[in-house]
Amino acid sequence: MAEKVLVKGNEALAEAAILSGCRHYFGYPITPQTEIAAYMAKRMPKVGGVFLQAESEVAAANMVFGAAGAGARALTSSSSPGISLKAEALSYIAGCDLPCVVVNIVRAGPGLGGIQPAQSDYYQATKGHGHGDYQMIVLAPSSVQEIIHLTADAFDLADLYRMPVMIMGDGMLGQMMEPVEFDLGERRKLPEKDWATTGTDMKRKHNIINSLIMNPDDLEACVRARYERYEQIKATEARAEEYMMDDAEYMITAYGTTARIAKNAIVELRKKGIKVGLIRPITLWPFPEAAYKKYADKVSAILSVEMSMGQMVDDVRLAVNDKVPVHFYGRTGGNIPYPDEIIKAMEEIAGGDK
Amino acid sequence: MAKVVFNEEKCKGCYLCMTACPKKIIVIAEDRMNAKGFRPVEVLEMDKCLGCAMCATMCPDCVIEVFK
Amino acid sequence: MQQVFKKPNALCDVNLHYCPGCTHGIVHRLVAEVLDELGIEGKAIGVAPVGCSVFAYDYWECDMQQAAHGRAPAVATGIKRVHPDKVVFTYQGDGDLASIGTAETVHAAMRGENITIIFINNAIYGMTGGQMAPTSLPGQVTQTSPYGRDPKTQGYPVRMSEMLAQTDGAAYIERVAVDCVKNVNNAKKAIKKAFQTQLDGKGFSLVEVLSTCPTNWGKSPIEALDWLRENMIPYYPLGVKKDKTTEE
Incomplete structure (x- = not known):
């Protein structure tokens, strides 16, 4: 080593x-x-x-x-x-x-x-x-x-x-x-x-x-x-990391820095009883469509979190082909989304605490 | 003794060779065209050729070979 | 009888695409003759430009790369830095070298990049159909200077050789012409010296060749030679502009 x-x-x-x-x-x-x-x-x-x-x-x-x-x-x-x-x-x-x-x-x-x-x-x-x-x-x-x-x-x-x-x-x-x-x-x-x-x-x-x-x-x-x-x-x-997806009812998807923050948010969301997992694309092209298709019938919503006005979210929507609603939360201008913001966005999608 | 040989099919009829020839023996072949549609050049009085290669020096298309 | 003149080996046995009387063909042959005489075809890597000589990669037997418009000196720099023991050259027109690629040209010279540039100056954009070049002369009528180039609104022609001679990195810069046998022979000597400069590791070398564009000048090939002689040479004086090759 x-x-x-x-x-x-x-x-x-x-x-x-x-x-x-x-x-x-x-x-x-x-x-x-x-x-x-x-x-x-x-x-x-x-x-x-x-x-x-x-x-x-x-x-x-x-x-x-x-x-x-x-x-x-x-x-x-x-x-x-x-x-x-x-x-x-x-x-x-x-x-x-x-x-x-x-x-x-x-x-x-x-x-x-x-x-x-x-x-x-x-x-x-x-x-x-x-x-x-x-x-x-x-x-x-x-x-x-x-x-x-x-x-x-x-x-x-x-x-x-x-x-x-x-x-x-x-x-x-x-x-x-x-x-x-x-x-x-x-x-x-x-x-x-x-x-x-x-x-x-x-x-x-x-x-x-x-x-x-x-x-x-x-x-x-x-x-x-x-x-x-x-x-x-x-x-x-095509490569993606799956994080806590086994029993996930909701999916957050994010890459790079944003995925690190999303992981923190997911831990907190699970404490609140919302079963969320993460798909983190490692290759942005080719886009790891299979990782999304695999869960398209299993999760009830997807939230794409990006430091942009929403760009990768288009590829996520294409990958799941309308089988599941795809939401977006982003910050831009050099702002980094805080875990709290991601948690709030996910809670809104999930309809509050479970 | 010297002579020039023209690869007529490569000739584009620019006639820069004619301006360079010190003996002015290069003339336009009025009786024929090549496949490109240009009238190539020829030398009728080859015995006057010096083999100086000035024609070949000015030719942009490597049409001319010179022997001496 | 012995053959005293033939197509050089380093020149591919193909029909050049140039218009009748275009002197690009002469300069292509001169470069090939120099590659033959210096025995460097096998170690030469050429860079073709964008412009009339865009197909130059098909005309020399050595390895070739095609560059984006103006970028040949940068591409040549990349190649030379990978293969410092090879001979790397670019072949560029005036639009490529002196307009869109001015930065790449000047900086390659300033770095003293050990490459050789053959620069064809025919005072016009040929490939796109005869527009004003950075080297078009004052008063010269082109498609984009239909009333003649007016320096008040269209600026002045650039004397690249003189400009590049000011850079410390330039080792050898000469301007030649191909309007007559004597000048063609001088052009070949200059091209040979430029390649030798690179072989000796002396730094940046460039030969500017005043060339004709009969088609876009609207002249016969023979009239074009006269026009070059009477109009271009007075504005662009021939001769060595920089020579550091004798310095130790």
Whole structure:
């Protein structure tokens, strides 16, 4: 067993990336994720890696595009307004079937918004960042230990499926200190990167990394092949944590930081006699629909709690397909819902104390 | 002795080669078109060719091979 | 008789998509000749831009990546930082390099990024059908400057080579033209020197090539060469703008 150490979420993520073999980090300072860049600036030279502070988020993401095409495990991190700028490169990375990991330590928006925690980039991460038909795998850790596991798996998932993977957290999770083990868990068997631009060495035909396909039929075939891969990912990679769901009459659903608060609320609600459980999506894309379907006939209502005006709740409604009413409670603007607020919302749904 | 060989099918009829030839022996082949629909060029007085490759230097499409 | 001129090996044996008389083809060949002569095709990785030369990834035998509009220097930076022992180059037009990608270009130069940029300046946007470029000349008529570029409202053309020469990170910057045999030969020398600069680990190198766009200039290919010579060269003087390669 590895030794337990006390670390911040942002730093745990950076170190886990290095332990996962990432040696190329390109970034740009933005609150509240700059600690990842600062950690990389300190650590990368010590492990023979590259830390580069780019001139912009746009350039940083395109450097990741170049490094990923060249066969490296490349990482960039940012926060909401910066992710909007990286969206261009993410579309190209997906269109070129390249692996990379991008971190979004989400802050409140829109526009400059604020710097406090939020989950209002759920739509952006799961439904649309850059242009075109494509998806990213989106992982949502809810503890520092889970940040470490999911960071390691993010690089494996990216390499396995040749697509961008996003780790989505928030300022709360990034700043949180918890005792952790730097044990990456089980790693996946990965294919060779024989498609990378490494120089032909005059021994093979040239590799071309490209997303331009002028013939509509060819482009459609390429996109359809990518979506077949997405179906495979949906079938095998969707993950959720179930908490106190065995005898649950009501379901709260939340991810990341909000799920931690929801767990506290659930303990209190059960003391009041309301049997509530939690479904916590770990993968936001693919969305763990099966976890909801499983309980759609068993619970009498679902409450989605988010730090947004209600974004994930749409996917919950799609997953249960009107079989059970889905309610929403959210705070936004950088506000974090208190357990009391969640308890009150759930009590209203359940019709008061039982 | 020198000669130029034109890969006529690659020619786009821009005629930059004609401006470069110091002997002005490259002419438009008025009797034919290539598959692209361009009139290619030809040299009728090959004995005057210097093999200087100036024509090939200006050709944007690698139409011309030069022998000397 | 021996063959004294043929298609360079590093140039793919395909028909280039360029319009008749477009000098992109000449510069493509020069880059390939240099890759052949320096024996670096096998270690070269090229980055294609967005613009008329968007299909450049299909024209060289070396490994290639396609970049988003203007981002080629950032993409090349990513590649070079992964493979510092390879030769990484970009091929970009004026809209790509001097307008939407100005930041990426200037910062790659300021970092002294050890890459080579071939910059085609033909004073117009070709692929989109002839709009005003950052390098379009004062008075030049284009689709988006139909009354001629008026510096009062449309600004002045940018001399990128002179601008980049001011950066400490730039090792070698030269402007050349491909309007005549003599200048084409000089252009090749400059391109070769730029790649050699990278091979020697000296830092950022860029060759600006004054090039023609007969179609969008509304001229015959031969008239276009004359227009380049008479209008572009006076505004964009040829020559070496920066050379740190002899410094130890």
